[in-house]
Amino acid sequence: NAGVMQNPRHLVRRRGQEARLRCSPMKGHSHVYWYRQLPEEGLKFMVYLQKENIIDESGMPKERFSAEFPKEGPSILRIQQVVRGDSAAYFCASSLTMAHQETQYFGPGTRLLVL
Amino acid sequence: DQQVKQNSPSLSVQEGRISILNCDYTNSMFDYFLWYKKYPAEGPTFLISISSIKDKNEDGRFTVFLNKSAKHLSLHIVPSQPGDSAVYFCAASEDNYGQNFVFGPGTRLSVLP
Numbered sequence: 001n002a003g004v005m006q007n008p009r010h011l012v013r014r015r016g017q018e019a020r021l022r023c024s025p026m027k028g029h030s031h032v033y034w035y036r037q038l039p040e041e042g043l044k045f046m047v048y049l050q051k052e053n054i055i056d057e058s059g060m061p062k063e064r065f066s067a068e069f070p071k072e073g074p075s076i077l078r079i080q081q082v083v084r085g086d087s088a089a090y091f092c093a094s095s096l097t098m099a100h101q102e103t104q105y106f107g108p109g110t111r112l113l114v115l
Numbered sequence: 116d117q118q119v120k121q122n123s124p125s126l127s128v129q130e131g132r133i134s135i136l137n138c139d140y141t142n143s144m145f146d147y148f149l150w151y152k153k154y155p156a157e158g159p160t161f162l163i164s165i166s167s168i169k170d171k172n173e174d175g176r177f178t179v180f181l182n183k184s185a186k187h188l189s190l191h192i193v194p195s196q197p198g199d200s201a202v203y204f205c206a207a208s209e210d211n212y213g214q215n216f217v218f219g220p221g222t223r224l225s226v227l228p
Contacts, residue, residue, distance in 0.1 A: 004158070033214055042119065042204055042218030043159070056214050091158050106158030 002027065004094050004107035012113045019079040019086070021110045025094030032075040033104060034067060037089040049075060050098070082114045118142045119207050121219040128226050134192040136222050138205030141186065145207040149216070150179060150190045153202045162203075163190070195226045 005024040013019050025032050030051045035043040045059040049069035060067065064082075069075040079086055089111050093104040120139045128134045138148075146167045151159035165172040165179045165188065172179050178191045192199055205219040 009156075040124075040220060042121075042206075042220045044218065045214050045216065048214040059214075093158070104161075106160065108156060108158050 004029075004092060004105050006090075006092050006107035006110050008110060009108065010111050010113070012115060013082050014115050015083055016081050019082050019112055019114075021077040021079075021090050021092075021112070022074040023077070023092030023094075023107060024074040025092075026096075026105055029094035029096050029105075031095045031098055032069050033093045033095075034075075034077050035091045035093065037091065037109075039088070043091060046077075055098070079112075082112075084114050087112055087114045117220070118145075118217045119205055119219040121203075121205055121222045123222050124220070125223040125225070128195045128224065130197055130226055130228050131194045134190075134195045134199065134224055134226065136190040136192075136203050136205075136224065138188045138190075138207075138219055139186060140188075140207050140217075142207070142209070142217075143186065144209045145186075145217075146210060147208045148179070148181060148188050149206045150177075151204040151206065151218075152199075153204065153221070159204060192224075195224075197226050197228050200224055200226045 007022050032049045034046040037043045047060045047067045048056040064080045066078045089109045091109045093106045095104045118141050149164040150162040152162045153159040163174050163177050163179050165181050181188045202221040202223045204221045206216045208216045
């Protein structure tokens with residue numbers, strides 16, 4: 001029973017490039033959440049998506065960041081024109097329903113390094 | 116301004132002894148609290164939770180205590196085992212919905228054999 005998968009696990013980008021982070025939820029899960037963990041900090045909620053819909057993007061920076069969860073395929077977190085401050089670990093979680101926090105299962109994360 | 120604080124970045128404990136990880140919060144509206152455990156190169160995994168109607172919740176070797184008046188909770192692990200070595204995150208929310216949680220910065224626990 002495959003868990004939440006994220007790829008790539010590590011991503012290096014130069015300033016100004018685009019970063020695309022992918023998240024495949026657990027089988028049957030239609031709710032996806034993205035979190036960011038900056039160095040020495042806890043995870044911070046970014047965006048919550050349900051198939052083809054953004055439910056809550058209150059934690060997403062207003063510029064350069066976007067997320068989607070198409071009908072087919074993984075959820076994508078896209079960061080345009082990356083800056084050094086975007087260097088962080090990005091975690092995706094999925095759940096079967098929009099339910100309790102305990103039912104979210106996290107992926108292993110993508111570590112983004114912006115040079 | 117951090118709403119959830121874990122003031123000890125790291126903690127070392129001898130195997131077999133008790134580990135006590137602390138968490139303080141500032142938002143009096145927080146009503147639901149969770150602890151997560153994270154190994155290197157893995158995502159966090161849910162460990163134990165507690166709602167504000169309780170002051171203690173126990174699951175095997177893990178017990179969470181909540182002191183609402185002090186806005187403080189703690190996770191006790193007894194007896195500690197080397198496999199417990201990980202980073203522990205405290206998280207809090209005004210309700211128990213999936214995206215409304217605020218995480219602390221984590222405490223790295225090392226259990227020494």
